[in-house]
Amino acid sequence: MDTEVTLRQLIGGDWLDGEGEQVRSTDPTHPDHVVAVGCLAGPDQVDAAVRAATAAAPSWAATPYHARGEVLQRAAGVLEREAERYGRELTREEGKTLAEGVGEVRRAAAVLRYCAGEADREAGQLFHSPRAGQRILVVHRPVGVVGVITPFNFPIAIPAWKIAPALVHGNTVVWKPAGLVPLLAQRLAEALVEGGLPAGVLNLVIADSRTGRRIVDHPGVHAVTFTGSTGVGRSIAAACAARGAAVQAEMGGKNPAVVLADADLELAAEQVLLGAFRSCGQKCTATSRLVVEDAVADDLLALLSAGVERLVVGDPLDQATQMGPLVSAGARSTVDDGVRKAVAQGARAVGSPGTQLPDDGWFSRPALLELPSPSLEVWREELFGPVLSVLRAGSAAEAFHLAGDNEFGLSAAVFTRDLGAALAAVDALDVGVLHVNDESAGADPHVPFGGSRASSLGPKEQGTASREFFTRSTTVYLRG
Numbered sequence: 001m002d003t004e005v006t007l008r009q010l011i012g013g014d015w016l017d018g019e020g021e022q023v024r025s026t027d028p029t030h031p032d033h034v035v036a037v038g039c040l041a042g043p044d045q046v047d048a049a050v051r052a053a054t055a056a057a058p059s060w061a062a063t064p065y066h067a068r069g070e071v072l073q074r075a076a077g078v079l080e081r082e083a084e085r086y087g088r089e090l091t092r093e094e095g096k097t098l099a100e101g102v103g104e105v106r107r108a109a110a111v112l113r114y115c116a117g118e119a120d121r122e123a124g125q126l127f128h129s130p131r132a133g134q135r136i137l138v139v140h141r142p143v144g145v146v147g148v149i150t151p152f153n154f155p156i157a158i159p160a161w162k163i164a165p166a167l168v169h170g171n172t173v174v175w176k177p178a179g180l181v182p183l184l185a186q187r188l189a190e191a192l193v194e195g196g197l198p199a200g201v202l203n204l205v206i207a208d209s210r211t212g213r214r215i216v217d218h219p220g221v222h223a224v225t226f227t228g229s230t231g232v233g234r235s236i237a238a239a240c241a242a243r244g245a246a247v248q249a250e251m252g253g254k255n256p257a258v259v260l261a262d263a264d265l266e267l268a269a270e271q272v273l274l275g276a277f278r279s280c281g282q283k284c285t286a287t288s289r290l291v292v293e294d295a296v297a298d299d300l301l302a303l304l305s306a307g308v309e310r311l312v313v314g315d316p317l318d319q320a321t322q323m324g325p326l327v328s329a330g331a332r333s334t335v336d337d338g339v340r341k342a343v344a345q346g347a348r349a350v351g352s353p354g355t356q357l358p359d360d361g362w363f364s365r366p367a368l369l370e371l372p373s374p375s376l377e378v379w380r381e382e383l384f385g386p387v388l389s390v391l392r393a394g395s396a397a398e399a400f401h402l403a404g405d406n407e408f409g410l411s412a413a414v415f416t417r418d419l420g421a422a423l424a425a426v427d428a429l430d431v432g433v434l435h436v437n438d439e440s441a442g443a444d445p446h447v448p449f450g451g452s453r454a455s456s457l458g459p460k461e462q463g464t465a466s467r468e469f470f471t472r473s474t475t476v477y478l479r480g
């Protein structure tokens with residue numbers, strides 16, 4: 001039997017009890033099981049966290065990149081050592097399968113190691129000067145105190161890819177994780193402390209969204225990086241803009257897969273199913289729309305419906321399970337209501353999942369819906385669950401048009417054997433991430449990640465792109 005972990009706030013290097021209401025993190029597979037318990041941070045604790053980050057900023061900024069990188073390397077070692085334990089906790093707290101939970105902890109470690117390597121990368125630029133004997137240098141400096149606000153669906157990987165670049169570039173951090181997954185936040189903070197992070201450099205406030213909002217509005221916070229829903233992201237961006245703080249927001253997606261007539265259909269079906277149903281569809285990069293050329297639509301739908309019928313839905317700690325529950329009761333009603341509404345509006349449910357859903361827990365059936373037209377809400381609006389909507393197209397051009405006709409622009413997948421068609425997709429689809437013959441989800445730590453249009457605001461994350469947000473540059477005109 002797993003024991004309940006006690007939640008604490010990390011402020012100025014001390015682990016403190018929260019001053020607010022009690023919070024219980026529960027298991028979406030067994031909602032009466034408590035995973036972790038503690039008290040939320042109060043508003044004064046958010047202010048104390050900003051003060052601690054402010055006080056720690058000068059000496060952390062003056063610490064060499066290599067020394068900052070070594071802290072991240074040691075923290076990565078802690079995550080690797082604890083991957084099985086933390087991965088199990090992640091599965092119990094969020095509901096993704098154990099393989100995904102352990103994989104996510106290892107992914108967070110890989111992100112820390114990548115960011116640690118920043119010390120060995122080029123640090124700026126040197127330009128020629130039009131004036132004889134002179135040079136122009138561009139150097140980067142930390143922004144200061146960075147507010148980090150993270151979502152529930154990647155409880156440790158997303159925080160890692162925001163916090164690690166913030167730290168290696170010499171910033172200090174005040175972090176508010178999603179209310180549904182405080183334990184994994186505590187685990188990442190513990191790893192960084194064990195890795196040798198000085199007091200006050202990272203401050204974790206487990207707070208409700210109202211109290212967490214103080215981070216956004218706090219004059220001592222110089223930049224805010226956010227991942228979550230589009231509405232919240234836009235309101236945070238507006239508040240930051242109003243007081244002149246920098247902001248980066250990664251938000252919703254309604255990501256299409258396009259299967260052209262010449263595609264390898266077995267591969268396309270396999271990858272589309274992974275993109276749509278892994279993590280119970282709760283990835284901002286999940287495939288939620290499919291456009292398939294008429295000529296192969298019946299064959300592809302047959303493969304997909306057989307795949308949905310075979311999908312094992314159940315306890316995510318069970319090794320055989322391929323899809324666990326949704327994260328919360330609210331998430332399940334949003335998804336189930338969205339599917340019911342789509343069917344009432346004429347969507348045809350294709351295939352019926354063979355698995356009996358467990359009685360307990362926030363489980364939802366994987367849904368494959370063929371739509372009569374692109375006007376249905378399920379085609380346009382994010383449900384953030386295991387729902388794949390399908391439209392047929394008469395040509396590749398029509399398929400790209402249907403795929404692109406959406407306000408979001410995070411990721412997309414295109415399946416074809418024709419290099420010309422793949423290149424046409426690059427031009428036709430205004431998205432931040434495009435996968436060719438591969439599922440729409442996935443993001444490597446060393447390359448830029450983020451979307452276009454309603455999916456993102458501000459500079460991209462990850463890879464060398466992260467320097468743009470986490471530093472300010474100074475152009476130095478050098479005359480000897």
Ligand SMILES: NC(=O)C1=CN([C@@H]2O[C@H](COP(=O)(O)OP(=O)(O)OC[C@H]3O[C@@H](n4cnc5c(N)ncnc54)[C@H](OP(=O)(O)O)[C@@H]3O)[C@@H](O)[C@H]2O)C=CC1
Nearest residue numbers: 150151152177178179209213228229232250251252253284
């Ligand atoms: N583009 C991307 O990279 C990603 C996008 N997403 C998107 O996130 C959504 C799901 O994640 P979810 O966690 O529900 O998103 P939310 O937007 O509800 O919450 C994200 C974070 O913001 C906090 N928050 C909520 N309201 C405010 C506010 N007014 N001021 C300050 N902080 C606030 C939340 O706190 P609390 O939890 O306490 O409410 C949480 O920590 C989906 O729309 C998905 O597409 C998710 C992951 C990646």
Ligand SMILES: O=C(O)CCC(=O)C(=O)O
Nearest residue numbers: 154283284285441442443
């Ligand atoms: O696709 C991925 O692995 C990362 C996606 C992501 O950032 C998210 O869904 O929150």
